[in-house]
Amino acid sequence: MNLRFIDWIWHVRDSVELAPGQSGEDAFDRLDPLFRQTGTTYQRTNDTLIFSKKNQASQDKMSVFDGGALQIDNGVGRSVLRYDLTSRALLFCFLAAPLFLAIAQFTVVISHFDKPTADEEKKHTDIPMNPIDKALGAPEPDNSKKDDADDDKKLTPRAAYIFSGIFATLYVVGRILEDRLIKARFRKSLLQA
């Protein structure tokens, strides 16, 4: 199977134009602080920079990426920085959505084994109310036979479905946001005086 059809899930590829007359060496010098981070190793050749990150700090400006390659493409007019970055966090978020769907299905299956037994039936005795609470206007304790609290404790797949939706949404947001953030970060580093 050709991974190119699906690797957009965890790859971020784009390009940034260099300033007129800016050399590849100058561009990499300006980007250098981004790679001088704990857990980051990188190799620079004339027109290529390859990096990888392990256990990168949350405060690392590129913490969402685990590796990648940056290449200077010397065009006729202006040079261009092309990059291809990989992110396990994006892949993880993408997979978290079906994972929580699976958990929802598992909850449905396992809830069939969750039938209340006869000895779990509760004996109800009225809860007393302190005169101070009565004087302060608190509602009378609920001493009816129906037990709403038990409904709250039933196993339902609702939470898993909600989290599946949350991760699907987070993936779309992250895929767009991190793409734009890294492009803006590269552009800012390359163009700052």
Add this chain to the structure above:
Amino acid sequence: MDGTRVGKRMIGTQSPVTVGWENIPKVTGGPVKLFVFTWFQPAMLFAMIAFWYYAPNSIAKASTAVGIGIGFKVLLLGLEWVNPRYASWRLTWKELVTDLFYVGLGFTLLNMVSHFIGSDVMAKAIQRHFHRDEFTWFTGLPLLVQALLIALIFDFGQYWMHRGMHNWYPLWLPHSVHHYITQLNINKGAVGNPVELFLIGLGIGGFFDFLPRAVLISGAFGLAIGIYQHINVRFNSPRWWRFLFNTTEHHSVHHSRDFEATRSNFANTFIFIDRIFGTCIDGEAELLGMEGGRRMSIREQMIHPFTEGWKALKERRAMTLSAE
């Protein structure tokens, strides 16, 4: 690093820790901002207590508490955005995804495990063994007294459980994962090895099903006080608040990279329990985590207690064999 003497201990010799309230920065800005970030915490606490005290029976139930908890966290995420304590703790997309993964586990798989072999089972066993009549001496007390006692009893238990985690290696192994977080955000309390999260959940389960309203009010103490342990917001918490309650300042000291500082501020809600037992340090820290701030991947967070435990067992066996 020189560090600061607190009692018999030197704090901040390995990593910077600010000691003493007088050294902690204050909220700056206009009068409205100052007012909001001074009185937000007490106002929300009293509002939540009043809500659960007066809420009609039809809405005074656990599902409402879950809804309020989620809504309150969203509000606090907004405050993190408006008035962060440290720029270096700013919530990123990756941190949010990681945090929510653990929150999701808590609402689903951990909830399921608790249901079958955890706190729910223990609660049912207790209910089978005891009868409501045996608790009338307690249920007849004023609601606020019941709620305060429940919160105090649980926090006292949490204090010793947490202190035990920092002093006994088998308990430290699952807890250590939580100490690899390098910043505090509102959902960071959920980040940790599932074994630890299950153990902590054992103390919270429905032991007090006999007392629904009192438990909901006591939950408000947890939500409106304990939640500030992991938050990236600078507050001017009133003096009485920070004397009685755990704050993000206290908890950042507990999470600092300074070993001695981590052995402090164990209580979940009531920091005066630490004051009583001499483990309280008033202060704050920005640099958090273990091993110089190494961030653990989720995969490592899942297996770390087991791999480290296995290593420790092998080392112990090798030492025993070499001694023979």
